[in-house]
Amino acid sequence: MLxxxxxxxxxxxxxGYTTIxxxxxxxxxGVVASAVQQNNLPVISFQKPGPxxxxxxxxxxxxxxxxxxxxxxxxxxxVTPLFSPSFNLASLVNKSELLQLMVKLGVSIHQWERKTDVxxxxxxLDFKKDVQPIIQFLVDQxxxxxxxxxxxxxxxxxxxxxxEDLEIRIxxxxxxxxxxxxxxxxxxxxxxxxxxxxxxxxxxxxFVQQTFHLTGDELRAVATKESRLITSSLQGIKLMNFGxxxxxxxxxxxxxxxxxxxxxxxxxxxxxxxxxxDYLHNTMKMDYESVLRFPAVxxxxxxxxxxxxxxxxxxxxxxxxxxxxxxxxxxxxxxDSDTYFAVHIARSSIQDFNDFCKTM
Amino acid sequence: MCLYKPTxxxxxxxxxxxxxxxxxxxxxxxxxxxxxxxxxxxxxDGTNVDxxxxxxxxxxxxxxxxxxxxxxxxxxxxxxxxxxxxxLLGFRTAGVVVVGLNKGNxxxxxxxxxxxxxxxxxxxxxxxxxxxxxxxxxxxEKTTFIHISRDKLxxxxxxxxxxxxxxxxxxxxVDPQSQTAYELASKGLLRPAVNGPPxxxxxxxxxxxxxxxxxxxxxxxxxxxxxxxxxxxxxxSLKTTAVCQQIRCIxxxxxxxxxxxxxxxxxxxxxxxxxxHCHTKLRSLPDIGPxxxxxxxxxxSQNPPTKS
Numbered sequence: 001m002l003x004x005x006x007x008x009x010x011x012x013x014x015x016g017y018t019t020i021x022x023x024x025x026x027x028x029x030g031v032v033a034s035a036v037q038q039n040n041l042p043v044i045s046f047q048k049p050g051p052x053x054x055x056x057x058x059x060x061x062x063x064x065x066x067x068x069x070x071x072x073x074x075x076x077x078x079v080t081p082l083f084s085p086s087f088n089l090a091s092l093v094n095k096s097e098l099l100q101l102m103v104k105l106g107v108s109i110h111q112w113e114r115k116t117d118v119x120x121x122x123x124x125l126d127f128k129k130d131v132q133p134i135i136q137f138l139v140d141q142x143x144x145x146x147x148x149x150x151x152x153x154x155x156x157x158x159x160x161x162x163x164e165d166l167e168i169r170i171x172x173x174x175x176x177x178x179x180x181x182x183x184x185x186x187x188x189x190x191x192x193x194x195x196x197x198x199x200x201x202x203x204x205x206x207f208v209q210q211t212f213h214l215t216g217d218e219l220r221a222v223a224t225k226e227s228r229l230i231t232s233s234l235q236g237i238k239l240m241n242f243g244x245x246x247x248x249x250x251x252x253x254x255x256x257x258x259x260x261x262x263x264x265x266x267x268x269x270x271x272x273x274x275x276x277x278d279y280l281h282n283t284m285k286m287d288y289e290s291v292l293r294f295p296a297v298x299x300x301x302x303x304x305x306x307x308x309x310x311x312x313x314x315x316x317x318x319x320x321x322x323x324x325x326x327x328x329x330x331x332x333x334x335x336d337s338d339t340y341f342a343v344h345i346a347r348s349s350i351q352d353f354n355d356f357c358k359t360m
Numbered sequence: 361m362c363l364y365k366p367t368x369x370x371x372x373x374x375x376x377x378x379x380x381x382x383x384x385x386x387x388x389x390x391x392x393x394x395x396x397x398x399x400x401x402x403x404x405d406g407t408n409v410d411x412x413x414x415x416x417x418x419x420x421x422x423x424x425x426x427x428x429x430x431x432x433x434x435x436x437x438x439x440x441x442x443x444x445x446x447x448l449l450g451f452r453t454a455g456v457v458v459v460g461l462n463k464g465n466x467x468x469x470x471x472x473x474x475x476x477x478x479x480x481x482x483x484x485x486x487x488x489x490x491x492x493x494x495x496x497x498x499x500x501e502k503t504t505f506i507h508i509s510r511d512k513l514x515x516x517x518x519x520x521x522x523x524x525x526x527x528x529x530x531x532x533x534v535d536p537q538s539q540t541a542y543e544l545a546s547k548g549l550l551r552p553a554v555n556g557p558p559x560x561x562x563x564x565x566x567x568x569x570x571x572x573x574x575x576x577x578x579x580x581x582x583x584x585x586x587x588x589x590x591x592x593x594x595x596x597s598l599k600t601t602a603v604c605q606q607i608r609c610i611x612x613x614x615x616x617x618x619x620x621x622x623x624x625x626x627x628x629x630x631x632x633x634x635x636x637h638c639h640t641k642l643r644s645l646p647d648i649g650p651x652x653x654x655x656x657x658x659x660x661s662q663n664p665p666t667k668s
Contacts, residue, residue: 089431090426090431090432091426093425093426093428093431094397094422094424094425094426099425099431100425103425103428103430103431106430107430108430109430109431110430110431110432110433110434114433303366303623338624354622357364357622358364358617358620358622359608360366360367360454
């Protein structure tokens with residue numbers, strides 16, 4: 001709106017035009033319509049203030065006649081950017097069908113702006129040509145339509161990829177004997193997987209297989225269970241192995257057991273994991289076999305285990321040997337709410353547990 | 361609000377957890393529907409410029425998607441909340457922390473001006489000296505402690521308390537034996553200024569089971585290093601050595617451990633009731649008035665007169 005009226009006024013000034021234009025005369029030619037548009041968007045069908053409005057009533061200065069952008073052949077539509085500069089995508093949402101569809105799917109446009117540079121290219125996408133085939137492709141591969149929103153929030157770059165590339169990557173997985181259910185689970189849980197070329201994925205799968213001496217089935221099981229492991233940093237996996245072997249003292253076959261049972265451990269923070277294991281092994285006197293039998297114990301936050309263990313010690317109920325009576329299993333320590341734990345496992349009350357926590 | 365700070369957590373982490381929890385809970389509450397967006401569209405074909413006047417417009421009101429939660433983002437961010445600590449505990453100190461939220465920071469400021477005392481329980485052990493004065497530091501020496509009796513410990517603590525009280529008067533610039541000192545003391549406990557040195561008002565042993573023992577300290581302007589060093593010096597003066605195992609703040613002003621909220625309760629479910637309880641407690645405090653002597657009142661009257 002501002003641009004149009006500025007230009008109009010500018011032209012008026014140049015041409016010495018002084019009569020106050022009737023609002024109705026300049027209306028409907030794109031001036032009023034654009035006055036209502038919020039951001040001059042996406043005015044592909046440019047509505048120029050009709051040249052006839054000026055022709056009959058004005059005498060143009062000859063040198064300016066050629067430069068006057070309004071006095072040109074009617075077939076020339078004028079040049080304007082598709083979208084004027086905008087502070088955020090929110091101002092474009094009401095005009096853009098693509099963004100409206102994304103919101104309907106459940107994509108968080110806000111997250112796009114915060115974390116990625118999507119705004120620089122997303123408006124140039126054509127829904128029918130670019131986006132719809134990809135949505136169709138993903139749904140065909142087994143990604144649930146409710147989770148498409150989360151998918152695109154986490155990985156908007158897939159909207160830029162070509163269908164051929166995606167198909168090659170899926171074919172690669174099929175060739176490595178991944179079943180359709182496996183593939184749909186991998187894609188649902190790890191939206192970034194499809195950004196990796198088959199060579200990269202092949203490298204990573206090979207690395208994991210060689211490091212842990214996995215068979216084909218085991219590798220497929222690990223990749224399906226925690227596909228983020230394959231797309232995470234390989235250096236991280238090496239570091240974590242070092243942690244397990246040297247710092248925690250697990251043996252190679254035990255590490256493999258842990259990987260097959262809970263591959264998520266390799267995505268965690270190594271120093272925190274080592275501290276937790278240190279507490280479990282040295283303070284709670286939990287041996288390697290117990291940790292291997294209940295690997296979930298390593299994923300529980302340290303302070304929770306400490307609180308519950310100390311409370312049991314306080315009540316003289318910290319008995320972790322399965323052969324003796326009143327045995328408390330590691331799973332019981334980490335699961336359930338504090339209330340359940342306090343009443344059923346510690347045989348006390350939640351009030352006592354809370355008071356005890358305040359003395360820690 | 362009064363929170364129970366767990367050990368091994370800095371104020372920054374605590375503040376972030378609290379702010380995140382509150383903003384997450386507020387964002388999960390029911391939100392207003394998106395505002396309306398009035399769309400006025402020309403119904404005429406824009407290319408036909410020979411029509412003299414606009415034929416008709418359609419006016420529709422649709423929900424403004426720019427206001428949709430997915431587009432504009434969360435209603436409240438963690439940074440929108442202003443949280444200030446009343447007393448800053450050290451990294452390894454657990455215990456009561458009084459926190460002010462937004463407007464509550466004003467009452468917190470006033471509370472701080474009245475220089476409330478804090479009470480600590482320090483669990484320590486004889487026989488060890490480390491570099492950090494804590495039991496998990498690098499061990500410098502080990503000593504015997506058989507010769508320490510409850511009696512000796514109590515006498516040492518009493519002398520510490522007495523010397524601190526004498527220091528109190530000295531900081532105010534009066535002779536402890538004088539009439540002025542008596543008058544000042546009778547009006548209420550003397551307090552140093554905000555940035556003054558740590559002062560101990562009371563220290564006693566509440567649990568004695570060598571090598572372990574627990575001290576209760578009532579003090580002002582303290583910090584974690586001071587207390588750890590105090591334990592170390594105490595051990596040295598008893599011809600042995602001592603280290604801290606646990607420092608726990610059990611009281612700050614009128615807020616005790618019973619009022620404090622555990623970490624699992626730092627959410628919108630428990631906070632409003634808790635905050636009104638704290639508010640009631642603050643209101644019920646007696647109004648101390650400006651007669652309370654401050655550290656440099658006699659020296660330079662920089663600090664404003666205290667009031668609760």
